[in-house]
Amino acid sequence: MFFSVVIPTYNRKPILEKCLRALEKQQLSDHKVTDYEVVLVDDGSTDGTLEWLTEHSAEFPHVRPFVQNHLGPAAARNLGVEKAQGDTIIFIDSDLVVTEQFLQSHADALVDGKEKLGDDRLFTYGAVINTCNFDNPTSEPYKITDFSAAYFATGNVAIDRKWLEKVGLFDTGFQLYGWEDLELGVRLKKLGLKLIKCPEAVGYHWHPPFSLADIPNLIDKEIQRGRMGVLFYQKHPTFEVRLMIQMTLLHRVLWGILSLGGMLNERTLAPFLQWLIDQGKPQLALEVARIFLNWYNVKGVYSAYRELQT
Structure with missing residues (x-):
């Protein structure tokens, strides 16, 4: 499978750098993943994100950047899927730092899930661990507050592209904060897609310490x-x-x-x-x-x- 990691971003340059560097260090151990790309959609950032990425483009050979006016994450993810070259889409946020086994873990879970179900109506949902440790985000241990009962959330999910296209992508009417990913999940559930938990595909969701x-x-x-x-x-x-x-x-x-x-x-x-x-x-x-x-x-x-x- 060919992975397209779709990432919307808006004014998150410091943590975005860690996010993209982690994705360049992926260890692929078998033939399940033929290749991957990182489709970064800048949602009208004003913090120099695009200028920084242009200056350091040689350090990120997997990254394909695109830009739009500030239309929100739903529109950014839709543009990312439209521009993606892969048959399998992974959604993460630009403040997520993943482990080196991230892509391989999603690939293993997708293949195993299809074999067990005898069907490809599924998607994998990785683990998200919240942290405010900017210097070393992946050192954060799992906490009970990191548990999520969500069916489909774009913080760390992998799905065959065809299901996104069949269901109609994200509703851009969700222009304020929240729910655009879970609403798409309701439509996916109506198609009969099964959620396959993939705790080995870990992403560390960074946010500044609360004040x-x-x-x-x-x-x-x-x-x-x-x-x-x-x-x-x-x-x-x-x-x-x-x-x-x-x-x-x-x-x-x-x-x-x-x-x-x-x-x-x-x-x-x-x-x-x-x-x-x-x-x-x-x-x-x-x-x-x-x-x-x-x-x-x-x-x-x-x-x-x-x-x-x-």
Whole structure:
């Protein structure tokens, strides 16, 4: 198989360099992978990403760069698939640093999965480990908070190109943050594709250490995610989708209770969050902040849904 690794990027030059260098170090141990390319789609970056890549192009022989106006990750991934030369697409994000066995592990899982199922209606989903260690991201151990129950998420997934083309690629109507990949997953599930877990294909998802200055942006993302969740539900009005986007009475009660009706928020929890950060526990501080971040998300979902009813 010929892999096309499709990566959308927007203003992530420092971690993108680590992402691309890791992909140049892939160790392919058998004939399953004939070759691979990295299809990088710059989504209108303003941080010198393209200039840097042009200057260092000789260091990245597998990379084929493309550029678009700032249209969002859904449009960028669609352009990446359109330009891809491979028969198998791997989606990762530009802040993901993979191991040297990444491509081979996906290839092994795809071949084994097809043999076991007797069918090619499948895709592989690798492991994603979150880290804020920029210098050595692949040293981060797996944590319980890294578990994902998602069916299809573009952080680390490999799929035959034909299924993407048959299902219609990503819906570019998802222009705000969230849900464009899971919505495509719902359509793939309707085609009968099976998820094959591939924990050996590990990607380390880097993000800066959490600080109180991040909170306004995180709140805005949760509100956006709520609005896009309602668009997701409009396309697929099922109870399963309501659960995914947290548009149920259970979620309103749960996060309402955990946040004490909003009393535990970015202001009242700020001293405790800062204390955790000062203790060298920014990831734990972020998990605590999710108490009010999820409450903002639930409120955003219902606010957007009410707007549709009026």
